[in-house]
Amino acid sequence: MKLHxxxxxxxxxxxxxxxxxxxxxxxxxVNHKILIISDDNVPREYIDTVAAQCPECxxxxxxxGEQAKSLHIFEKICDDLLKHHFSRKxxxxxxxGGVVGDxxxxxxxxxxxxxxxxxxxxxxxxxxxxxxxxxxxxxxxGVKNIIGSFYQPKLVLIDPNTLKTLPRRHxxxxxxxxxxxxxxxxxxxxxxxxxxxxxxxxxxxxxxxxAVKKAVVEQDEKEQGLRKILNFGxxxxxxxxxxxxxxxLYHGECVALGMPYxxxxxxxxxxxxxxCKKMGxxxxxxxxxxxxxxxxxxxxxxxxxxxxxxxxxxxGQAVIKQMSIAExxxxxxxxL
Ligand SMILES: NC(=O)c1ccc[n+]([C@@H]2O[C@H](COP(=O)([O-])OP(=O)(O)OC[C@H]3O[C@@H](n4cnc5c(N)ncnc54)[C@H](O)[C@@H]3O)[C@@H](O)[C@H]2O)c1
Numbered sequence: 001m002k003l004h005x006x007x008x009x010x011x012x013x014x015x016x017x018x019x020x021x022x023x024x025x026x027x028x029x030v031n032h033k034i035l036i037i038s039d040d041n042v043p044r045e046y047i048d049t050v051a052a053q054c055p056e057c058x059x060x061x062x063x064x065g066e067q068a069k070s071l072h073i074f075e076k077i078c079d080d081l082l083k084h085h086f087s088r089k090x091x092x093x094x095x096x097g098g099v100v101g102d103x104x105x106x107x108x109x110x111x112x113x114x115x116x117x118x119x120x121x122x123x124x125x126x127x128x129x130x131x132x133x134x135x136x137x138x139x140x141x142g143v144k145n146i147i148g149s150f151y152q153p154k155l156v157l158i159d160p161n162t163l164k165t166l167p168r169r170h171x172x173x174x175x176x177x178x179x180x181x182x183x184x185x186x187x188x189x190x191x192x193x194x195x196x197x198x199x200x201x202x203x204x205x206x207x208x209x210x211a212v213k214k215a216v217v218e219q220d221e222k223e224q225g226l227r228k229i230l231n232f233g234x235x236x237x238x239x240x241x242x243x244x245x246x247x248x249l250y251h252g253e254c255v256a257l258g259m260p261y262x263x264x265x266x267x268x269x270x271x272x273x274x275x276c277k278k279m280g281x282x283x284x285x286x287x288x289x290x291x292x293x294x295x296x297x298x299x300x301x302x303x304x305x306x307x308x309x310x311x312x313x314x315x316g317q318a319v320i321k322q323m324s325i326a327e328x329x330x331x332x333x334x335x336l
Pocket of ligand 1: 039040041042043064065066069096097098099100102122123124125126129130131132133134135136145162163164165166167170173174251
């Protein structure tokens with residue numbers, strides 16, 4: 001299946017096809033220098049499969065985990081690009097999850113004021129969400145994604161076969177972004193989580209989630225308005241994630257915990273919580289409200305004391321509402 005992200009001169013194809021990892025050459029010109037960036041948990045066979053198709057290929061492997069999104073690693077990759085005399089005609093391929101995608105994209109956006117990059121996502125989270133839309137970033141001074149850019153890839157190649165090696169917890173974690181996409185924009189996708197099989201029907205789930213993100217990004221590439229709805233569940237989710245020294249939760253798990261706070265309809269909230277339970281997602285976290293509120297106050301998306309929160313009153317529709325930190329504090333006390 002081929003989708004096309006329509007963003008004028010920044011448009012690109014998104015290929016979703018089992019086995020497409022082996023077909024890179026059918027979708028892009030590989031006859032120049034290519035740096036594949038991946039991490040040490042991504043199975044070597046995927047890296048070798050891509051590398052075998054690129055005549056002049058270099059490989060940079062980072063240590064897996066969020067710490068890879070750092071200035072230090074950014075510098076090391078730029079060093080590699082310089083050492084191998086990469087020019088603007090050359091390319092970067094991000095092969096891995098959202099960490100590798102965000103990091104590689106930021107390097108690509110910066111090196112020589114921008115060289116081409118291709119996303120080959122290999123986690124559910126990156127196949128469903130992070131590989132399209134052009135948000136690229138690294139972390140700095142403990143603040144997530146604080147240095148970054150909007151920089152679109154030239155191509156996104158999604159091969160669901162790569163998910164066979166993904167640990168179950170990561171698999172489920174990424175699916176939360178698809179559940180979120182259903183809740184904010186496509187009720188039929190939300191219902192798939194109730195009626196279909198998240199393993200057997202994964203290709204359809206990915207396709208529908210991509211269609212949601214594509215539609216939203218095409219209308220608002222730089223997050224001036226509508227794109228904010230993709231942050232549903234993230235206001236409290238991010239706060240829980242930033243408070244992570246107290247537990248060990250993944251991004252999607254935190255978003256799943258954050259979503260119910262912004263659902264006014266009790267029945268819809270209960271349906272969502274039942275889905276999360278069926279998927280084996282955590283249903284509880286210690287409520288460190290003071291810590292969460294302090295994270296929200298420092299959030300780069302906050303406008304002084306005001307935060308744009310995203311509400312879902314009925315499946316498939318989202319509404320943005322500006323709230324003060326005090327109002328959110330009240331909500332935390334009252335809900336659930
Ligand atoms: N740019 C965006 O729009 C956007 C959106 C959401 C999240 N993000 C970012 O995405 C990151 C999280 O991404 P993630 O959840 O993919 O985590 P991740 O990139 O850390 O990948 C999870 C783990 O799975 C391993 N892995 C990857 N593919 C594998 C495979 N096929 N088989 C076996 N192991 C595999 C990785 O090596 C890693 O250890 C965060 O940094 C978050 O900020 C970005």
